[in-house]
Amino acid sequence: xxKVTQAQTEISVVEKEDVTLDCVYETRDTTYYLFWYKQPxxxxxxxxxxRNSFDEQNEIxxxxxxxxxxxxxxxNFTITASQVVDSAVYFCALSxxxxxxxxxxxxxxxxxxxxxx
Amino acid sequence: xxxVTQTPSHQVTxxxxxxxxxxxxxxxxxxxxxxxxxxxxKVEFLVSFYNNEISEKSxxxxxxxxxxxxxxxxxxxxxxxxxxxxxxxxxxxxxxASGRARFTDTQYFGPGTRLTVL
Numbered sequence: 001x002x003k004v005t006q007a008q009t010e011i012s013v014v015e016k017e018d019v020t021l022d023c024v025y026e027t028r029d030t031t032y033y034l035f036w037y038k039q040p041x042x043x044x045x046x047x048x049x050x051r052n053s054f055d056e057q058n059e060i061x062x063x064x065x066x067x068x069x070x071x072x073x074x075x076n077f078t079i080t081a082s083q084v085v086d087s088a089v090y091f092c093a094l095s096x097x098x099x100x101x102x103x104x105x106x107x108x109x110x111x112x113x114x115x116x117x
Numbered sequence: 118x119x120x121v122t123q124t125p126s127h128q129v130t131x132x133x134x135x136x137x138x139x140x141x142x143x144x145x146x147x148x149x150x151x152x153x154x155x156x157x158x159k160v161e162f163l164v165s166f167y168n169n170e171i172s173e174k175s176x177x178x179x180x181x182x183x184x185x186x187x188x189x190x191x192x193x194x195x196x197x198x199x200x201x202x203x204x205x206x207x208x209x210x211x212x213x214a215s216g217r218a219r220f221t222d223t224q225y226f227g228p229g230t231r232l233t234v235l
Contacts, residue, residue: 110160
């Protein structure tokens, strides 16, 4: 069974600080996909990134970067120079590719990030 | 940019009543999903739908729930007899990929329908 754990339920930082959101996953499949979604106070789920299990290269997109380490089953998300607009709940999610029945996403519990001015 | 839309944004209903939540997936997408999020909790998978039938459903998706694609654009979730514990945000999502590639594609979510059961 697949499982995603986000141990940090809430993080508070001051604007311009860097912050890392942790994500640890469990799966028995060798092929799987990892995702991060952002849920701002307005409530929608905004896709940020998708990563497949064969691609361990770290990725950077502007102030966002992701560190995927299969050895520790982690897919951490770092925001550099945080801004107030980054305040949101961030969800890590996992999809097992060998799931024959529909590509369901398993979400972690989310990390609420509060960036104070 | 194409997006998933959902109506209504907020629905209030009495316990025992039937509700239908509506979604319009992105037009060239082939897989459709419903998830729910009880206030303050994680997002939970309910059901996936492909080629006019359910692909997978979770334990939450019991006989009180049903899904339908009544025409070429809408995707609906029906709850036959709502309970207090059905109060949640319901998200519709869609993804494009077909065949083996379906496991690779990203699910794009709608803005959600907040269901309140009194």
